[in-house]
Amino acid sequence: xHEPNNLVDQLRSRRQFLRDAxxxxxxxxxxxxxxxxxxxxxxxxxxxxxGMLYRQLGRSDLxxxxxxxxxxxxxxxxxxxxxxxxxxxxxxQALRDRHIAKALDRGVNMVDVYDxxxxxxxxxxxVRSRRDRVLVxxxxxxxxxxxxxxxxxxxxxxxxxxxRLAINDGPVTEPTLEAWDAVQRARRMGDLRATGIASHxxxxxxxxxxxxxxxxxxxxxxxxxxxxxxxxxxxxKAIERGIGLIAIKPLAAGSIVQLDPLAQHGSKPxxxxxxxxxxxxxxxxxxxxxxxxxxxxxxxxESLCQAALRFVYARPFITSAxxxxxxxxxxxxxxxxxxxxxxxxxxEHAVLDHARHLCRAQGPRWLPxxxxxxxxxxxxx
Amino acid sequence: xPEMVAKxxxxxxxxxxxxxxxxxxxxxxxxxxxxxxxxxxxxRHPFWTWPSSAVAEYGDEEPTFFQAAGPCARCHVVSxxxxxISGHFHAQTNCQSCHGSSDDHIANERNExxxxxxxxxxxxxxxxxxxxxxxxxxxxxxxxxxxxxxxVHALLDxxxxxxxxxxxxxxxxxxxxxxxxxxAEAKTHFARKQWTRAKVFFQRALELMPGDRSASAGALxxxxxxxxxxxxxxxxxxxxxxxxxLPQDVTIEGLxxxxxxxxxxxxxxxxxxxxxxxxxxxxxxxxxxxxxxxxTQNQWQAVMGSNPAAHQGEAYPDAASMPVERVSWHDxxxxxxxxxxxxxxxxxxxxxxxxxxxxxxxxxTQFDPSEALAQAWCxxxxxxxxxxxxxxxxxxxxxxxxxxxxxxxxxxxxxxxGNVAEWCTDHWRAYVSPSIAPKSTTTLRVLRGGSYxxxxxxxxxxLRHAARSQHRLRFYGLRLARDVPNLEPRDLD
Numbered sequence: 001x002h003e004p005n006n007l008v009d010q011l012r013s014r015r016q017f018l019r020d021a022x023x024x025x026x027x028x029x030x031x032x033x034x035x036x037x038x039x040x041x042x043x044x045x046x047x048x049x050x051g052m053l054y055r056q057l058g059r060s061d062l063x064x065x066x067x068x069x070x071x072x073x074x075x076x077x078x079x080x081x082x083x084x085x086x087x088x089x090x091x092x093q094a095l096r097d098r099h100i101a102k103a104l105d106r107g108v109n110m111v112d113v114y115d116x117x118x119x120x121x122x123x124x125x126x127v128r129s130r131r132d133r134v135l136v137x138x139x140x141x142x143x144x145x146x147x148x149x150x151x152x153x154x155x156x157x158x159x160x161x162x163x164r165l166a167i168n169d170g171p172v173t174e175p176t177l178e179a180w181d182a183v184q185r186a187r188r189m190g191d192l193r194a195t196g197i198a199s200h201x202x203x204x205x206x207x208x209x210x211x212x213x214x215x216x217x218x219x220x221x222x223x224x225x226x227x228x229x230x231x232x233x234x235x236x237k238a239i240e241r242g243i244g245l246i247a248i249k250p251l252a253a254g255s256i257v258q259l260d261p262l263a264q265h266g267s268k269p270x271x272x273x274x275x276x277x278x279x280x281x282x283x284x285x286x287x288x289x290x291x292x293x294x295x296x297x298x299x300x301x302e303s304l305c306q307a308a309l310r311f312v313y314a315r316p317f318i319t320s321a322x323x324x325x326x327x328x329x330x331x332x333x334x335x336x337x338x339x340x341x342x343x344x345x346x347x348e349h350a351v352l353d354h355a356r357h358l359c360r361a362q363g364p365r366w367l368p369x370x371x372x373x374x375x376x377x378x379x380x381x
Numbered sequence: 382x383p384e385m386v387a388k389x390x391x392x393x394x395x396x397x398x399x400x401x402x403x404x405x406x407x408x409x410x411x412x413x414x415x416x417x418x419x420x421x422x423x424x425r426h427p428f429w430t431w432p433s434s435a436v437a438e439y440g441d442e443e444p445t446f447f448q449a450a451g452p453c454a455r456c457h458v459v460s461x462x463x464x465x466i467s468g469h470f471h472a473q474t475n476c477q478s479c480h481g482s483s484d485d486h487i488a489n490e491r492n493e494x495x496x497x498x499x500x501x502x503x504x505x506x507x508x509x510x511x512x513x514x515x516x517x518x519x520x521x522x523x524x525x526x527x528x529x530x531x532x533v534h535a536l537l538d539x540x541x542x543x544x545x546x547x548x549x550x551x552x553x554x555x556x557x558x559x560x561x562x563x564x565a566e567a568k569t570h571f572a573r574k575q576w577t578r579a580k581v582f583f584q585r586a587l588e589l590m591p592g593d594r595s596a597s598a599g600a601l602x603x604x605x606x607x608x609x610x611x612x613x614x615x616x617x618x619x620x621x622x623x624x625x626x627l628p629q630d631v632t633i634e635g636l637x638x639x640x641x642x643x644x645x646x647x648x649x650x651x652x653x654x655x656x657x658x659x660x661x662x663x664x665x666x667x668x669x670x671x672x673x674x675x676x677t678q679n680q681w682q683a684v685m686g687s688n689p690a691a692h693q694g695e696a697y698p699d700a701a702s703m704p705v706e707r708v709s710w711h712d713x714x715x716x717x718x719x720x721x722x723x724x725x726x727x728x729x730x731x732x733x734x735x736x737x738x739x740x741x742x743x744x745x746t747q748f749d750p751s752e753a754l755a756q757a758w759c760x761x762x763x764x765x766x767x768x769x770x771x772x773x774x775x776x777x778x779x780x781x782x783x784x785x786x787x788x789x790x791x792x793x794x795x796x797x798x799g800n801v802a803e804w805c806t807d808h809w810r811a812y813v814s815p816s817i818a819p820k821s822t823t824t825l826r827v828l829r830g831g832s833y834x835x836x837x838x839x840x841x842x843x844l845r846h847a848a849r850s851q852h853r854l855r856f857y858g859l860r861l862a863r864d865v866p867n868l869e870p871r872d873l874d
Contacts, residue, residue, distance in 0.1 A: 145760050145779065147836040178854050185831075185839060185846050188657050213825065213849060 044316045052107025053338050055319045058244030060194040060216045062135060062161060066313050067334050068110035069103050070248070070322040071139070073117050084142075087118030099331055100126055106335050110135040110162070110320060116142075124156050137162035139198065146182035150191045163192045164219060167199040171207035184214050198248070202234045209237055217244035222318065223252045224311040239317045250312045250321040251305055305330075306337035313337065314344050446470050452487050463534035472513075472554050473561075479509050481594055485647045485665055493663045494647060497594070505533070512590050513553040560589040560596075567599055576606045602626035611866065612726030614640075625668050627865055634724055638680055639673040640863065641793055643740050650738055651812055652748070652843030660812060666739045670863040671732060674784040674795045675704035675803065676716070684719050691855040692780045702783040704801045704858040710826045710850035713804050713859040720861075732862035734807040734845075737829045741798065741842040743791035753840035756790060757799025758782045761837045781833050781855075798840035801858030802828040809847035824849050832856035 045056040045063075053066040077092020088096060100111060100123070113123045113136060127134040136157045140146060153160050163186070165179050172180075183195050196217035199205050205218055218238060220231070222245070238245060305323075312321045325331050446465030447454045453476045454461045464470055477483065481497025500508050506527045517524040567582030580603035586596040605626025614631035622629055622642050629642045647665040651658040679701040682688045689707045693700040708716070713731060721727035732740070754762055760779060785795040809825035825847040831839035834856060848857065 145834050147834060147839060148760055151836050151838070174854065177852060178856065181848060181852075181854055181856060182834060184848075185835060188655065188846060189839060189844065190656050213847075 044319075046316075050107045051335070051339055052109075053313070054109070055316075056244075057162075057194055057246075057319050058216050059242045060244065062194055062244075063109075064135060064244075064246070064320045065107055065109045066320055066338050067103075067108055067309075068137075068246070068320045068322045069100055069108055069112065070324060071112040071114040071117060071119065072324045072326075073119070074326045081118070085116045085118075093118075093122055097122055097126055099325060099328060102328065103325070103331050103335075104130065104134060106331070108335075109133060110137055112137040112139070112322065114139065114141060120153070120156055127157070131158055135161035135193075137164070139164050139166060140179065140183075146179055147186060150183075150186040154191045159193070160191060161193045162196065162217065163187075163194075164196045164198050164217070167197050167201070167204045167208060169201050170204060172204065172211045177211065180212050187214065194244070196244070196246075202231055205231075205234050206237065209234075209241060209243070215243060217246055217319070219246045219248050219322070221249040221252075222247035222312060222315075222321075223250050224308055235317070244319045245317055247312050247318050247321045249323075250309055251323045252308075303333060306333055306340070309334055309337040310340060311344065450476060456492075460534050463532060467532075467534065472557055474513070474557065485663075489647070489663050491663065494665060508592065512592060513556060515556075516552075556589055560586050560593070563589060564596065564599075567596075571599065571603065574606075576603045579603050580607070613724040613728075614726075622668070625865060627668070631670065633720075633729075633861075636680055636683060636720075636724070638676070638861065640670040640861065641673050642865070643669050643671050643736065643792065646739070648739055648742060648744075649746065650735060650843070652841065654748075654841065655844050657845045658812070658843045662812060664735045664739070666736055668865045669732075669736055670865065671736070671740050671794065672861040673789075673793060675801055675858050675860050677702050677784055678705045681705040681708075681716065684716055684723065689853065690781075697780065699783045703781045704784055704796070706781060706801045706855045706858045707853045708804075708857060708859060709853045710804050710848075712853065716859070717861070729861050729863050731804055731806045731859060734805045734827045734829060736862060737797075737803065737805055737860075738842050740792060740794055741790065741830065743794070745791065745842075748841040748843070750837050750840070753798055754837050755788050756797070757831065757837070757840045758787060758796065758833045759799045759831055759835050759837050759840055760833065762787075762799070779833050781858075796830075798830050798842070799835070800833055801830075802832045802846060802856050803830050803858055803860045805829055809845075824851070826850045828857065 047054050047063070054063040055066060056062070057064045073086070073088050073096065074092055077088045077095070078086040079089050080086050087093075096119075104111075104127070111123055111127065111134060113119050115138075123136070127136065138153055138160050140149060140163075150160060150163065153163075163183060165176065165183065167176055180195075183192065186192050187195050194216040195214055196219065197205070197208050197212070197215065198219035199208070200221055205220060208215060208218070220234075222231075235245075309321055309323065312318055323330075323334055325334060447461060449470065450457075450461040450464070457476075461476075464476070469475075480499065483496040483498075485494045486492075486496045503525065506525045510527045511524065516522065518527065518530075521530075563582050563586035567579045567586060570576075570579035570582060580600055583596050583600035583603060587593060587600060590596060602625070606621060611627070611631070613634050614628075615634055616628045617630040617632055617639065618628070620629040621627065622644055625642070625645070627642050630639065631641075632639050643666070645666060645668040647663055649661050650664040651661040653659055653661060678688050678690050678693060681690075682701075688705070689712070690700065690703070690705050691707050692703055697703065717729050717731065720729050753759075758781070781800050784800065787796065787799070789795045790797055805827040807827045809827055826849075828846040828848055829842075831844070848854070
């Protein structure tokens, strides 16, 4: 059996699995659901260099490494500076600088930067010597005037490669359109190379696809474990329009790290509030997820985190994944996942899809009662 | 020398040439070259002046038609020579007589603007030759297809002496001289502001040279000065535009919206500084009226009966004189449609992108941020007023400002940059040749001029912006434009 090397093959294996799988009580429900079936996904331009995989970001002229460095900071080193503003203490900052420098040395070429985390100045100094090889991604953090914000950032970083707006619940509204108008003007002035949004809400993303002119990329949570990760309405439309898709929370905000029996000591999620699987609650895990864990762990030396990232990397329409990295070995692990074969085996596909469809079909019941809030409020996770 | 010859022979393994042979070859070469040049150029003149045949045609007389042709001779050398050896040169029928003044063409070094008038084919006889040769060809009396016998520039047979040809056209030459006399008289009266008499002389000149653009434009200018008003306008001041004869400053009847005449001309549109404004290209603009200010909330309310602006209410006591915003492109069209029904004559519209940039530049070629800051309400100038340079400036602390508070540009237009961005009629498309650019299928319409929320860099007149035509944001407003009446001769009495 040949290995699926594109999405069509993946879909075919999925359908084959669904057709052949016996004894699935929810098969009927699954089959009635819309599938992520982009009929003819545009070819994604990719290349490998130095062990890193680079993909074109949508229809822009930017190539982004499959692994990118997020704007997260280690909570253990945070110093509260005011409402919504927390910086790192010197020790934490030194650690983060070292991790970013290491990631950049290993081929990561995109860094997401938050000013309210106090990261503009350190990142600007870190990337100064290799500015032409590093893509700096920024976000509008407050309701500041975007022209001023971009101009300030351009003075700090030389120029800004990616700029995005964060869109919360619901469709795009007039304030968002106004902000987007300012973003597009900054882009026409040559200050920005690609513009996009970040959202946890499928409805907001669908609305953005319709209403926002010049949309290059979307950052959205995407991982194998969550029932909503199919985005059955959003993904086909985004792929058809050639929007660059950047997966945030590819490890389910650290939940998979908690789940991973092979995770090294010290690995932890960004926010303890979103832990999905505590070791103490392992017995409460749904059987399907447990089985999935066992199945993916069969690859020698591969951790569950690497398998989860491999699931994301294997999607050709996902340009880059942005997991949290607080430890040096996490940088190594996440990059090592790219070295592995990025095409999942049919068995792996079948199990992953089975798990996701089961979760989706069962709705909130798939979670233990005291974690069901997570499914309702996933967008806030 | 003998050493060099010996060295040459060693290298080439040839015998050194005999000295007498070398001398003979050199002599023959120099003689041949001298004769060759003399066959084409007169030895009394530098070789780059004329062909000697042209000098022989004129004898000892220095040909002056290159000087007479003026700047045309810089590029159109062959055409000027053809013209110079024809009788038209002596009849003082120069390039401008047929091709118009073509000032823009002369000024445009990149040759992107064509001459004012280029007539080809059968129309040559009808539109050009018949102006003077009313009775047709002096030899054949034919009135059409002159170019079948005559060259397009050297209209007379070049083998004939020009003086001979000239004698055959004494009547036409006399008519031409009469035309020049009438035009000189007309211009004299025009300078003295004697519009009626000037108009009479222009019309006489037009009778002598039917279709002459200078005479028709002069007559039209006199007509405009005798009846300067356009329907729907109240005149302000006594200033008139020399080229069009129209009043420079007017207001719209019943709306108190001042407009100013933008003179016709050409300019370099675009900028290499912005990706979407490239390439810089020459654009010619006809005369048009443009609102001196953006349409205010008060004026919008007067026409539409409602006020969509975000900045109104008790927090904004000057809201009536602040520009209207939160209007889409379609809203702007609806406003204009109502205005055209309401004001006699109608003809109001949104400015074209080329017109907007032309009026905003007001003759300037370089963007000056300090000057823009003095003219524009932008986030930088608003922040200075609020004196909070270090704090995070949010959109809520910024707002539009009453129109005409900042300094006007060199042509007297207020808030061209800043305050609100202004809708233009054009679809958004790249600056490429129309033959290459695909027809725009987007609903994006061009917006020009930054808004109060933009930085001073965004005030560059060349910077382009676009938005969907149905979007209503608090940065979008409008400015009115109106065409001037047609300047064609058929408008004359």
